Amino acid sequence: MFKHYFEQVHNVEIWPIISLSIFFVFFVGLLVYVLRIKKDHISHMSAMPLNEDDPENDLTSSR
Numbered sequence: 001m002f003k004h005y006f007e008q009v010h011n012v013e014i015w016p017i018i019s020l021s022i023f024f025v026f027f028v029g030l031l032v033y034v035l036r037i038k039k040d041h042i043s044h045m046s047a048m049p050l051n052e053d054d055p056e057n058d059l060t061s062s063r
Helices: 002-008 014-036 038-051
Strands: none
Touching: none
16 A cells, blocks of 8 residues: 555655664764763752752742
């Protein structure tokens, strides 16, 4: 059924290559970001929900 539709589309063979390239570039970029992030930034961000003294985390003060 779909084979008939895809035969009429010009350059249909390029779309799987484009989608694989986007997928690959996104995850390689994400991997580079994760490997380059500083450990103190990770620990700061992970402690943010637990830190009640930090005014940046106080959602009620802005209202």
